[in-house]
Amino acid sequence: MHTFAYERPATLAEAVALLDAHGPEARLLAGGTDLIIRLRDGSAQPAVVVDVKQIAEMSSTIREQDGIVTIGATTVVADIAASELVKRHFEALAEAAAVVGSVQIRNRATLAGNICNASPAADTAPPLLVYGAVIVAAGPRGTRRIPITEFFVRSGVTTLAPNELVIAIEIPVPARRMGAVHVRRTRRRGHDLASVTLCCSVDETGVTRLAYGSVGPRPVLYVDESGVLADPDGADEAKAPIFERMFGDASPSKRSMRASPEYRLAMLRVLGKRAVRTAIERLAAERAVEA
């Protein structure tokens, strides 16, 4: 393995200083489920690895305050999948977290790492887009909040500056009743990388939010405020052009071994329709519970 320096800063300031000093030569280590593999196979050769797990200001908790749920950057995916708070407010995020990697991976991998790795196939990205998450990043000039729609650029690249790191992810508790679901396409039922990963929500005012990944350079969000998609009795012919608008820009890789572009595009449509249907059903179930 390529040799590198290992740093374990105790404060956020120290971590930011290290990033500032080393720039792209530094790599952050939280769960390590992406980084360690890349260190081993030589595809990442950083001069310094900065372990963020001991930073005092970093938290591995999930807490709710003033209508916002904050997930600390070192929270592992398994804890998100199991969190009652997440399951109550963000069912589709809990579903997505439950299928990231394998049990062993989920016990190490963090949500922040999953999105900073910016894999187009990251399963947590579509629900974060649907729920309108905000990324809290710390840098030399303090912290800033980045809407997740402005976070992903392409595989491995985000809008974070080289001297910034994510310290938390904030998700607003939905103000309206909502049904949401995460679905994906894999080659087998056991743990696998998604060839389509998709999340959809429908709220009681008829707004449909649909986000998907693994069919282009980055996960993307589409919103339908017309109420057509959310209409449980709506005609397929009316919904079709909206779906086409949502899926029209998908551009799956031709080189992938996991699925051909034609299959991915077809599955995007199959999963999209199924997800809308499930979201509508879940919304109806919500209403029934409260009625």
Place this chain on the structure above:
Amino acid sequence: MSTRFIGTSPNRVGGFGRVTGLQEYVADIRVPDVLEAKLVTLDCARARIISIDTSAAEKVTGVRLVMTAADLPQPMPRFGPQLEDRPVLAVGETKYHGEPVAIVAAETKDAAEEAARLVRVEFDELPAVFTVAAALDPKAPLVQDPSLRPKDPLASTNVLREHHVGWGDVDAAHADCIVENTYSFPMVTHFAIEPHAFMAAPEGDGIAIWSSIQHPNWLQKIMAKLLKLPLAKVRIYAPDPGGGFGGKQHTKYEPVVAFAALKAGRPVRLILTLDETFQAVRRAACEIRVRTGFSADGKLAFQDIKADYLIGAYCDIADRVVGKGSYPAAGPYNVPAVRILARSILSHTTPSTAFRGFGNPQVNWAVESNIDEGARALGIDRLEIRLRNLAHKGDAFIPFDTPADGDWDQAVRRAAELIGWEKPLGPGRGRGIAVGIKSGPTTGLSYSTVRLLSDGSVIIFAGTSDMGQGVRTILAQIAAEELGTPLDAITVVMGDTAIVPYDQQTSASRSTVLMGNSVLMACRSIQSQLRAMAARLHGVAESDITVERGAIKLPDRELTILEVLKPGLGSLGGELTGNGESRKEAEPDHPLGGAPAFFEFNCTAVEAEVDQGTGDVTIVRHVTVSDVGKALNPLQVRTQDEGAAIQGLGHTLMEHYIFDESGRIRNLGAIDYRIPTSMDLPLELRSETIENGDGPGPYGSKGMSEGALLCVAAAVGAAVRDATGVPIRDLPLTPERVWRALQERAEPAAIGRNAR
């Protein structure tokens, strides 16, 4: 038979160590001063090697040896179980992606890996063949140098050998319905969880070799010849493998590691990564054309089968796989006319080797699927057509061979009953049923020694390999049954050629039968010594004494073994020793070199649900019924049967090598080569046995560890066909492949049971 140990499922001998991490696999064994080795390979399949510069690699701290073909004896030593065609290191030309051109040995694994990267090989990539069609093109480059097979008329082609089997007159046979189709079976790998591991150490005037090998004695022979040493100076340590499946039968990198150890004067070990394992072992891909003739009543009129197996760059045992695997291709049926042509086709790909099922699953997929097509064409039930043609016990279904040795229809009827063949199906669902047959071992030689110690405890020496199938337990159960010794007072010693007597091999589901009979014979020898002892001690005739399990029965009383053994051995103690020999001689005139000791017969029935939107196949219920003669250990039989079924689901639903245009395997490793996980199992998996005590093994047992894999693909394929109306003739049945087939179907098919 009422017995204490046979037919029961005691805790597995060695099981505690295996599941707690206490068992030492080859990679766990540390010898002092061992060097870590890494192979140097090229990033393409076929290349002409122009030069190899090792100077940079040699400068890496900790590197002790960089060995290339030039450092080995000249001409390059070659080896192989069937043909001696594989060089210890590639010489002049590489023939497949991953073929080693050099080996580095260093004090640490990191140093070896770094140095391996620094070995500079100048090479020209050469045109190569990776498919049956490309290999058979008259203009195709030859994989093997024709001089390796002088006098062979096929030497100037990529066909290594043709195997012809047949009887009756196919061309003259009358058929009311003829179904002809072409099927393909993918290239898949064994994926044993224990990595393939090799270690060698100079030992006095000889060598010690550790290997995760199934056939230690065969390895010993090959190594002795390569190193020009007497067998007694080549000691093979073969710790229990962590999964073999045939991939660990034959010599692979032991020679290069041994030469490296001798050159370095120190022990050297090589532990393959999973990626490297893909480049070391695989199953032959196959393209099969089947033309089946039926009478109007569904009786088989003829089978005309042509199977092209893509065996890879070197022969290994692959040509035997082709010959033996295709030989019963017409299945367990009475077919009046059969013509089988199977070809071993060389290609610039990983050399294929033995893999559970040994060449049978490939042709079974085609032939059983084609029988379904015939049933549909004739409007005959798919279960019924099988029952109408199935061979009955004693039928010479292969005219010059072992007759049908089981009541196979019992297995078929039971599987049909368990799957609910006659019951109505839910929407999107379909059922399939298929049968599989495999020839057991055609030759065999298994020696064993059993020692009955003075306190009644027992040591068994048997050279078969316990790779997870549980043969240690079976042998201990046999000794326990015969000598009355509790299992926890029995030790089974295996895996050391300096201590354990010769065993030919652990393959073809033979150990229970062949080594089992050997141990049985050794125990019976001890029984006769006990009879003599009791006769001497009690003044009765030997012929009046019987030994049954733990009891020695005299005319007037019954004694325990210890009551005879202790006084019989006397004040100095000592022990009784029995030797066993189980021999199945070769028959030179038989097409396979010998008639099989038994057949493995299995019937698999599947109910599947197909998601018409995504192409997903869910196995709702999977039933496997194997004719095992007698289940000596029912739990082990069931787990072997289930394991075979699940492994079969791998090549049926998801596993396949993907190549690029340079013959590189694109999906090396676990990320993009998917095997079934616990999440992918059938929602219900049911394994049952037929036990008529009609096998040649101890207590009427037969070998059974491969049967449930043989016809998984055909049964699942038939269920998918039944659910969708669309036949798919290429494996694996990935969601995308099924989806494509659904897209391409000309018209909405009649989904249901009208012509099942």
